[in-house]
Amino acid sequence: MEDNLIKDDILTRDFEEIIEQFSLKIKKSLVNTPYQEREDLEQEIKIKIYEKMDIINNITAPGFFEFINEEKKEK
């Protein structure tokens, strides 16, 4: 899955790109659903992802040096 995410410089993600990159993952998740309901589930998952696009785009990440200089967090 990580190999698909090649676009390095994009900081805000496009909803359509995300759906495309996760399309296989979504298809796999339909396996336990009865056939009549699969399209509905697929749609609902896409809606859910759309609702969470804000969260996705606001994910923060540390820079390299910030990361390696971090104190080890207690888990």
Add this chain to the structure above:
Amino acid sequence: MTQNINDFFKIYDQKMNEPIVKQFLQEKNNYSLLISSIDKPTKENKNRLDTAFKNHYKKVKIVNYLSKLIYFFAIDFDKKISNHRKKNVLNMDSDTSFTDRNKLIKESTSNIMSYKLEINEKNSKIVDIISDEEIITNIKNLSDKQIRILELKYINNFSNKEISKFLNESEQTISYNLRKALNKLRDSKLHKRDV
């Protein structure tokens, strides 16, 4: 030159062995960014390394977040469906006397297969459901038994075991015929493309 790099790895040994850093450095570009920031620790080099790492880290976070979201959402959805189906079992279309109704309820709820048969109220056939024209023509190549198996499996959601009980055949026969039927539907499409 390499001494600097070795020292660097030594000093930050613990963090450098974190999976996310290792994965980040597996890519050539990222690794060379790291080397150049160690050899020539200019602000520009460091920034490039930082940006690359941030992007990598974000991607990992997004993949983890969305994977879990999809996984748990699908599970919840499936639970809702199954609960909904259990609560809304039968449609009684015609008036029946009180005793007849009890009898009907007893008969159908004791048998999960007739419950599944009831769900498909319209009793659709395979040809009604499929819209792809090529597949429809290929359906004529299937035996009656295979068509019935497809209907039971995909319209009524029978498991292979249930189909075998319902049609009074062995499970092996059912899975064999199912596989054959699906292959027939698939194969013809390929042959047409080759021609």
